[in-house]
Amino acid sequence: MPKASSFSRFTRGVKHTIKAFASTKHPVLVHIVPMRRCNLACAYCNEYDKTSDPVPIEEMLKRIDKLAEFGTSVVTISGGEPMMHPQIYDIIARIRHHGMIAGLISNGYYFQVDKVKKLNEAGLDYLQISIDNVNPDDVSKKSLKVLDAKLVNLRDHAKFKVNINSVVGGGVANPDEALIIANRAIELGFSSTVGVIHDEMGLNKGLTDHEKKVYKEIKAKGTRSYARWNWFQDELVEGKEYQWRCRAGARYLYIDEAGIVSWCSQQRGTPGISIHDYTHEDMKREYITEKWCAPTCTIQCVHQVGHLDAWRDKQISLNDYNNRNGKGLKKETVESVLSMK
Secondary structure, three states: OOOOOHHHHHHHHHHHHHHHHHOOOOOOEEEEEEEOEOOOOOOOOOOOEOOOOOOOHHHHHHHHHHHHHOOOOEEEEEEOOHHHOOOHHHHHHHHHHOOOEEEEEEOOOOOOHHHHHHHHHHOOOEEEEEOOEOOOOOOOOOEHHHHHHHHHHHHHHOOOEEEEEEEEOOOOOOOHHHHHHHHHHHHOOOEEEEEEOEOOOOEEOOOOHHHHHHHHHHHHHOOHHHHHHOOHHHHHHOOOOOOOOOOEOOOEEEEOOOOEEEOOOOOOOOEEEEOOOOOHHHHHHHHHEOOOOHHHEOOHHHHHHHHOOOOOOOOEOHHHHHHOOOOOOOHHHHHHHHOOO
8 A cells, every 4th residue: 555645635535525515325434443452541531441352353354344335434543552453554554445544543652663654554644642741640641751752753754644632621630731732743743633521421521711721722723624623612611512413323433342333432332233234224313313412522523523414414303213113214204304404
């Protein structure tokens, strides 16, 4: 697989964006977990364990192939720590083989020069690293002091886009450190984003006045493109609800290490269907049904995908869905709802 150039990433991104606006019948973004194990144990995280084995490569490739059959645009590999998977490069190459955009979310510990070059060769398009503090503490070891040398490796050798995400909110001892992290990311030539830390259900925990100030300053430093896609956070940091149409389970899928499709990493088990058994009918159901957690959800990627369809296709309650025709909506009712603009 050839290295991904900035121009090829841009053109493929434009192609997939046009496709996303033209049709609602395929997933735009899928997060897939090849490895639940992690080398760290951040106190706030519920997305890892310390003992599980990597998903066998044959099974991972089958799951990637199924996503390609669905017409998926972007597949982002997450964890746990996905760089611990012994065949992570083969997984990335399979995503690119199908013409899908390949992303990776990592804690940043595994970016020695040789590994960065292998990611280039596999065709990785973008990488996100979340850094929680400047110096490691009891809450998180994802620290700028520990990771800075790896960030320099990425600056010097990565052919893919790198974004550094910092967080503010409960559990972060010093919110001003998020500003230091954002400044360092920009200095290294990376993009920078800021997230609002959520509870174990992915819901808003609220920010103090000082955290709000830091959040706004970091966001002002971010790229204009990211700012345009993250405006929902402005309501959440003020403690308000944000009304939107969550398309999780349809336009966005979260696939855990067992191959189970869920709304997101914080709502695991719903709908709770194997990716191998998942169908377009499942996606239709999830596309048009409301999600109870949406008004206070802080999960950026799910919101960003939802923006694509914010202007079309009203949603109905899950009760209404289940009450019609016993098990769900008749095909003609589904098509009627999907035709609403």
